[in-house]
Amino acid sequence: MAAEVKAPPLRADPGAPQALVPGAMAELKPYVANDKMQQALGFPGELTDGWHERAIGRMGELLDKYRSLKVYMDACVHCGACADKCHYFIGTQDPLNMPVARQDLMRSVYRRYFTLPGRLFPKLVGARDLTKEVLDQWYSYYNQCSECRRCSVFCPYGIDTAEVTMAAKEIMDVAGLGQKYTNEILGKVHRIGNNLGLPGPALADTLEGLEEDVKEETGQDVRFPLDEKGAEVLLVTPSADFFAEPHVDSLIGYAKVFHAAGIRWTLSSHASEAGNFGLFIGNYDQLQKVALRIREAALDLGVKRIVVGECGHAWRVAYSYWNTLTGIGAGGEDPFARMLQQQLDSRYRQPTHICELTWDLIERGALTLDKDANDHRVVTFHDSCNVARASRMGDHPGGQFEIPRAIIRAVANKYVEMPRGTTREQTFCCGGGGGLLTDELLDLRVKGALPRMEALSQVASGHGVNFMATICAICKAQFTKVLPYYGFKMGMVGGVHQLVSTAIRLGPKQ
Amino acid sequence: MGAPMSIAFALLFYAAFLVLVLGTGYRIATYIRTPAPLKIPTTPAPTTRGGVALRLGREVLFFESLFKANLWLWAAGWLFHVGLALVLLRHLRYFTEPVWGWVAWLQPFGVYAGFAMAAGLAGLWMRRIFVARVRYISTPSDHLMLVLLLAIALTGLGMKYVAHTDIVGVKRFFLGLMYFDWQPLPADPVLYAHLVLVALLMLIFPISKLLHAPGVFFSPSRNQVDDPREHRHVAPWAAGLDPKV
Ligand code: HEM
Numbered sequence: 001m002a003a004e005v006k007a008p009p010l011r012a013d014p015g016a017p018q019a020l021v022p023g024a025m026a027e028l029k030p031y032v033a034n035d036k037m038q039q040a041l042g043f044p045g046e047l048t049d050g051w052h053e054r055a056i057g058r059m060g061e062l063l064d065k066y067r068s069l070k071v072y073m074d075a076c077v078h079c080g081a082c083a084d085k086c087h088y089f090i091g092t093q094d095p096l097n098m099p100v101a102r103q104d105l106m107r108s109v110y111r112r113y114f115t116l117p118g119r120l121f122p123k124l125v126g127a128r129d130l131t132k133e134v135l136d137q138w139y140s141y142y143n144q145c146s147e148c149r150r151c152s153v154f155c156p157y158g159i160d161t162a163e164v165t166m167a168a169k170e171i172m173d174v175a176g177l178g179q180k181y182t183n184e185i186l187g188k189v190h191r192i193g194n195n196l197g198l199p200g201p202a203l204a205d206t207l208e209g210l211e212e213d214v215k216e217e218t219g220q221d222v223r224f225p226l227d228e229k230g231a232e233v234l235l236v237t238p239s240a241d242f243f244a245e246p247h248v249d250s251l252i253g254y255a256k257v258f259h260a261a262g263i264r265w266t267l268s269s270h271a272s273e274a275g276n277f278g279l280f281i282g283n284y285d286q287l288q289k290v291a292l293r294i295r296e297a298a299l300d301l302g303v304k305r306i307v308v309g310e311c312g313h314a315w316r317v318a319y320s321y322w323n324t325l326t327g328i329g330a331g332g333e334d335p336f337a338r339m340l341q342q343q344l345d346s347r348y349r350q351p352t353h354i355c356e357l358t359w360d361l362i363e364r365g366a367l368t369l370d371k372d373a374n375d376h377r378v379v380t381f382h383d384s385c386n387v388a389r390a391s392r393m394g395d396h397p398g399g400q401f402e403i404p405r406a407i408i409r410a411v412a413n414k415y416v417e418m419p420r421g422t423t424r425e426q427t428f429c430c431g432g433g434g435g436l437l438t439d440e441l442l443d444l445r446v447k448g449a450l451p452r453m454e455a456l457s458q459v460a461s462g463h464g465v466n467f468m469a470t471i472c473a474i475c476k477a478q479f480t481k482v483l484p485y486y487g488f489k490m491g492m493v494g495g496v497h498q499l500v501s502t503a504i505r506l507g508p509k510q
Numbered sequence: 511m512g513a514p515m516s517i518a519f520a521l522l523f524y525a526a527f528l529v530l531v532l533g534t535g536y537r538i539a540t541y542i543r544t545p546a547p548l549k550i551p552t553t554p555a556p557t558t559r560g561g562v563a564l565r566l567g568r569e570v571l572f573f574e575s576l577f578k579a580n581l582w583l584w585a586a587g588w589l590f591h592v593g594l595a596l597v598l599l600r601h602l603r604y605f606t607e608p609v610w611g612w613v614a615w616l617q618p619f620g621v622y623a624g625f626a627m628a629a630g631l632a633g634l635w636m637r638r639i640f641v642a643r644v645r646y647i648s649t650p651s652d653h654l655m656l657v658l659l660l661a662i663a664l665t666g667l668g669m670k671y672v673a674h675t676d677i678v679g680v681k682r683f684f685l686g687l688m689y690f691d692w693q694p695l696p697a698d699p700v701l702y703a704h705l706v707l708v709a710l711l712m713l714i715f716p717i718s719k720l721l722h723a724p725g726v727f728f729s730p731s732r733n734q735v736d737d738p739r740e741h742r743h744v745a746p747w748a749a750g751l752d753p754k755v
């Protein structure tokens with residue numbers, strides 16, 4: 001994109017229907033993965049002859065393997081309930097960013113090749129051949145969906161465009177048209193162990209540096225252990241936590257919590273990444289391969305508990321899929337699952353979110369907290385999509401909303417909610433999830449942040465909010481980048497455990 | 511006319527019935543057969559089977575999610591479906607002898623149902639025509655589906671309020687079909703139109719978006735229990751992918 005990236009103006013009335021601007025985003029495409037990146041994941045290097053057959057073939061397979069895709073392709077009545085619910089449609093006004101229109105890019109092909117009316121009367125039911133032009137459209141618009149599931153909340157059948165987008169990315173990968181950002185990162189996880197390509201020794205150095213920093217700040221010997229066999233807890237966290245700002249402040253927060261509670265914990269150089277981009281490209285094999293690293297590390301280190309740091313899609317994968325993919329969980333009856341589940345301590349939820357762990361300690365009075373330390377902050381909370389709409393914390397539905405808020409209230413005096421309809425399960429995506437956190441998509445990311453920025457600006461001007469807490473590495477990176485486009489300071493975003501870190505008092509209990 | 515027309519309608523309705531039942535049954539069977547390999551309920555989601563039944567019940571009876579999405583759409587859609595449901599239940603009197611007690615009890619409500627159904631359909635169609643984003647996503651078949659249902663409703667209302675038809679004869683014809691004791695169908699153009707359109711609806715049901723009716727029960731984002739940490743959920747095709755231990 002040559003044109004300068006600019007934020008759209010905040011809408012005066014977010015409830016009013018928006019004009020459509022067809023084709024507004026048609027030319028925005030992420031870089032294509034090169035043949036090396038593709039082949040590292042077992043995909044064809046490029047769109048070679050036969051891509052069409054491969055694509056239709058894989059589509060058929062997916063329709064047989066995933067009930068979601070099958071039902072979603074058939075059930076949509078084009079009612080339009082979802083149409084105005086997507087932050088990318090709101091920000092770009094491109095009608096192909098309406099969830100139902102995005103689905104129809106695939107549904108039209110599904111109808112053509114897999115249904116009777118589509119074979120006989122394509123025009124009547126909106127069926128299309130999968131041509132190169134259609135594939136290009138897929139590449140543009142399936143790479144403009146952050147798989148945030150907001151549309152699925154409002155659809156009367158729960159049709160989840162994220163599932164369709166994932167299937168489309170899988171089909172494009174198999175055709176030979178992969179997305180560079182996601183596929184390159186997956187390669188790094190397999191080669192090095194984390195998304196950032198940070199090798200073990202560098203990680204050890206970084207952690208040592210953090211120990212020194214915290215010693216200086218608190219006078220306490222707070223440890224950041226790596227690969228310690230016999231630790232009770234294995235912490236798996238997004239690799240951005242190791243050095244990106246503001247992520248690292250949350251990592252310091254987790255370490256202080258473990259220290260204060262006297263829990264022996266460790267990180268793993270083999271599983272130094274909670275993120276799992278296999279989710280974004282919808283590929284079961286990749287999803288499982290990446291997740292298995294964590295199982296291997298847990299078995300190797302002999303830990304009793306597995307705790308996950310602040311990362312939205314990672315928590316979805318951990319909470320919803322780890323038991324399926326790796327046996328991390330409970331209730332497994334097969335040898336593969338039992339082998340690990342016998343080692344894990346069944347008195348704890350497996351896996352546990354770091355917020356569940358911290359909240360548990362706070363409720364038991366195990367942490368000394370000085371709320372006033374956060375008095376320079378007026379805090380609000382941004383629910384991250386994958387936590388809000390694809391997972392849970394605690395024992396009750398909605399715990400994923402209550403627990404992080406409860407922690408914030410326990411560590412800070414000033415807390416303000418953003419307007420209804422923009423939080424909890426109706427939260428708006430930050431605009432950078434789903435494998436879109438790449439610079440060539442900046443225009444989309446800035447526009448997609450519009451509804452969140454509108455909500456934030458309401459509480460910022462109305463209540464003086466100056467800190468937006470979140471529990472997702474992608475949200476943190478995305479907001480750090482796009483907040484300035486809307487006239488906010490980039491330091492306004494940070495983790496929940498950054499707030500914990502500020503409030504927690506270490507040393508002997510008084 | 512008389513006899514050939516009656517035979518044509520008899521054959522048409524046998525065919526339409528078979529397509530409706532076998533076709534929809536086949537589609538449902540494929541939904542049952544296709545596994546859902548991963549846990550993907552849209553959360554917050556119920557943590558028990560009973561909770562899921564309630565969630566689906568609210569979706570089917572009240573269109574809960576649609577209510578959150580758009581009040582006008584919900585109102586028109588709900589009016590149409592409730593009207594449709596009452597009309598269909600009321601129609602049971604053509605197929606039962608003696609008429610079941612509760613169907614008889616329902617008859618007075620059905621009088622308004624036909625109008626509710628037509629009004630709802632008209633509202634939905636207006637939306638499709640005048641709301642830009644809905645117009646954008648509409649295919650010709652979306653419009654025709656509304657036209658078809660509206661035409662069924664209007665011919666039905668026409669028989670009831672304008673040009674009365676021989677209801678007793680209609681009933682004799684359909685009971686005759688059911689018990690293979692064929693009777694003549696009253697010769698009435700409005701009735702013919704009503705029935706041809708109804709047969710068309712039955713024929714396209716299993717190959718159209720009308721599959722949303724069974725589909726809602728099979729949508730994993732709505733029908734799954736939120737318990738992935740407590741139970742290991744593995745689809746048959748995925749079980750083979752676990753590394754050997
Ligand atoms: C389990 C039963 C059913 C449920 C839960 C259900 C639910 C819904 C919902 C929520 C919508 C979207 C909103 C709307 O436009 O009303 C819809 C649309 C529609 N339904 Fe149903 N439905 C059911 C059965 C049926 C049946 C039996 C028919 C017709 C024979 C039907 C015909 C339609 C049509 C034509 C639309 C599209 C309306 C439009 O074009 O805007 N539905 N249904």
Ligand code: HEM
Pocket residue numbers: 594597600601604620621623624625627659662663664665666667668669670671674675677680684704708
């Ligand atoms: C084989 C199936 C059907 C038969 C034999 C049939 C027959 C009839 C008859 C004889 C009437 C006139 C009622 C009167 O004068 O009191 C009628 C009315 C009506 N029909 Fe049907 N019909 C059938 C299916 C349907 C279906 C599937 C629909 C809706 C999709 C429908 C919608 C209506 C409506 C709205 C009315 C007017 C209101 C009412 O009487 O309830 N019919 N139908």
Ligand code: SF4
Pocket residue numbers: 085086087088097098099102144145146147148149150151152160161162165429
């Ligand atoms: S999943 Fe999110 S980004 Fe994708 S279409 Fe739905 S609302 Fe838009």
Ligand code: SF4
Pocket residue numbers: 075076077078079080081082083099100154155156157158159
């Ligand atoms: S809300 Fe659901 S049924 Fe309605 S248009 Fe969107 S995906 Fe289709």
